[in-house]
Amino acid sequence: GQQLNQSPQSMFIQEGEDVSMNCTSSSIFNTWLWYKQEPGEGPVLLIALYKAGELTSNGRLTAQFGITRKDSFLNISASIPSDVGIYFCAGHSTGTASKLTFGTGTRLQVTL
Amino acid sequence: DGGITQSPKYLFRKEGQNVTLSCEQNLNHDAMYWYRQDPGQGLRLIYYSQIVNDFQKGDIAEGYSVSREKKESFPLTVTSAQKNPTAFYLCASSMAGPGEKLFFGSGTQLSVL
Numbered sequence: 001g002q003q004l005n006q007s008p009q010s011m012f013i014q015e016g017e018d019v020s021m022n023c024t025s026s027s028i029f030n031t032w033l034w035y036k037q038e039p040g041e042g043p044v045l046l047i048a049l050y051k052a053g054e055l056t057s058n059g060r061l062t063a064q065f066g067i068t069r070k071d072s073f074l075n076i077s078a079s080i081p082s083d084v085g086i087y088f089c090a091g092h093s094t095g096t097a098s099k100l101t102f103g104t105g106t107r108l109q110v111t112l
Numbered sequence: 113d114g115g116i117t118q119s120p121k122y123l124f125r126k127e128g129q130n131v132t133l134s135c136e137q138n139l140n141h142d143a144m145y146w147y148r149q150d151p152g153q154g155l156r157l158i159y160y161s162q163i164v165n166d167f168q169k170g171d172i173a174e175g176y177s178v179s180r181e182k183k184e185s186f187p188l189t190v191t192s193a194q195k196n197p198t199a200f201y202l203c204a205s206s207m208a209g210p211g212e213k214l215f216f217g218s219g220t221q222l223s224v225l
Contacts, residue, residue: 006154033213033214040218040219040221041218041219042116042118042202042204042216042217042218042219043202043216044216045213045215048213088155090214100214102154102155102156103154104152104153104154105152105153105154
């Protein structure tokens with residue numbers, strides 16, 4: 001199965017810094033979802049995007065649906081220690097039989 | 113509270129043994145899914161079901177089996193044919209199907225003794 005290219009693979013940042021990560025695909029998607037996973041737990045949905053160009057915020061998190069429909073971006077402003085985890089993007093296109101395609105994840109570490 | 117419950121949290125399998133992972137949801141979702149997660153990798157789809165008594169193979173179905181006798185339940189059996197079963201298994205559900213937001217359980221870590 002196809003997997004999305006997500007970058008960077010890992011990030012080590014200091015508390016208070018802003019974070020940017022992105023996801024790219026060779027295919028066009030109609031839906032982009034961003035999840036956060038903490039160790040030993042299931043992913044939790046952060047933001048859902050449904051239209052090209054859409055910009056959506058959830059607190060300090062902002063995500064965008066790329067104009068080309070082949071990419072998406074997630075930004076975290078003023079990071080705090082509880083932002084630590086793995087962030088996954090997931091995309092879906094019509095015609096893909098009932099499944100999302102997941103990125104390989106960005107592991108975020110925040111130091112004090 | 114509505115949600116998805118996976119059990120057990122940790123499971124150990126002996127050689128040649130079949131084990132079953134439980135997944136129950138009370139969200140009234142039609143679709144349910146099983147994913148496998150290996151360290152440093154994304155989620156790979158094992159099986160999914162959009163309706164009771166019907167399910168479809170995902171990308172890595174070999175060595176696994178499922179059933180969907182009730183809307184709320186979607187158990188996964190890891191059979192002895194799965195030679196590398198050690199992984200974190202995640203169950204998810206969604207309202208309908210394609211493009212819908214997935215909600216995940218807290219996972220089951222399966223290890224081989």
